[in-house]
Amino acid sequence: MNHNRKVWTLIVGLLMSVGLLLPSQAKANEAEEGGLDVTAMIFDHIGDSYYWHLFDINEETQVSMPLPVLVYSSESGFHCFMSSRFHHGHESYDGLKIAHEGEPYAGKIVEQVGGEWVRPTLDLSITKNVAGLIITSILLVWMILFCARWYKNKDEKHPAPKGFVGTIEMLVSYVYNDVIKPNIPKNTGRYAPYLLTAFFFIFFNNLCGLIPGSANLTGNIAITVTLALFTFVTTNIFGTGAYWSEIFWNKELPAWLRPIMAVIEFIGLFTKPFSLTIRLFANILAGHCALLGVLSVIFLTAISMPGVGNGAMSFVSILLGIFLDCLELLVAFIQAFVFTMLSSIYIGLSQAEHHHH
């Protein structure tokens, strides 16, 4: 036992000291051999694509699923074809092409208008993210409806569900009783469906995003901005008179402060959804980047220090990767929880009543 521990300490210490030398060496090697571009690899993973990339056999042969391209251009009208027509971005089709690295709109479909490559008016292509979104949405709806079906023909005297339905009920019950109800004591029934949908949508997509090869949805700003927009609309559309008067003419403040606070509060209306957008997006994106960065150590050391060094570094990077993956599981829940919690608080504030003095 004691002996084992000594060996362990030695190995970890050795690996860590090697790790310190790593970044400079990797960069040097990359520059020399034109090897792995970590940044490009990470951005490729977290970004969107017109293909669902599965795996590479070798540098020439990539196995990926083509996805439908749906483009409307005010110049050339509707385009609808499979992305395999582009031959992985090497060819143009129907007057459209995928912009290469270094060009403007890199990785996006562009069309030539007046000698310049510009984005078409509306690109509704089923990209990897859209495909992922459709799949997770269907799965989510199916999951929740499956659970809801369990409750049919059962009354409250029936014992609580077990297994999968029980797990979902535990989550629903937690969000409903501990997040939504305390923050929105009035009109709970009006807002609970939206907040529950938001929680489960974010949580489920956070978890799905952790599956290797899946789409990174909640780490995409278009997704989070939509969610924040829903919260913004839900908050303000049913805002009470007391809520609006607290924003624009807060009677609890001295008169000279009121106009200043009105401006600040008005800006606050928009910073709230903005912070919701950025918080979720940045947290998930950062997690993915960190995980990919740690795992790419394996491939970097394979180039810079083949043999024992690579083996040792792979070991460390896998350990770190497992740790980060567990952390991401936690973050997946926390971020879904935080989004729901803050949305509940904002909605709760919008249901303010006039104070009676």
Place this chain on the structure above:
Amino acid sequence: MDLLIPESGLFIWMLLAFTVVFIVLAKFGWPIITKMIDDRAKYIDDSIAKANEANEKLAKIQEETAAMLKQTQEKQSQILAEAMEMRKQIVEKAQTEATVAGQKILEEARQQIQAEKEDAIRDIRRQVGELSVKVAEKVLRQSLDSDQAQMAMIGRMLDELETK
């Protein structure tokens, strides 16, 4: 940066997908689950309240039973005491009655004896009178054998009447 600009296509798809998910789940999913959660919570609360009530009732019943038992025991001892008292009274009464009856019998006997005694005395007196009359007769007959004596006697008696 590219990452910070929302892609319009994905935004539209997301808007659509989330709206559909929300509508379907808000209609067929969440209300069923949250209603059950609320109902079950209410049922559990009610059950706890009912259990408490039942416990209270039970405690009350136990108290009542104990009180009843106590009361019964008290009554029993009271009845026993009463019975003892009654026995005592009966015995005493019997004794008194017996004494009274005995005295009455004695009294009656005494009265009878007295009456008989008086009868006897009266009888003796009568007999003594008769005897003394008979004796006096015999004595008188002997002393008045002669006429002289008889005349003296009559004279004396007449004198006596005159003086009277």
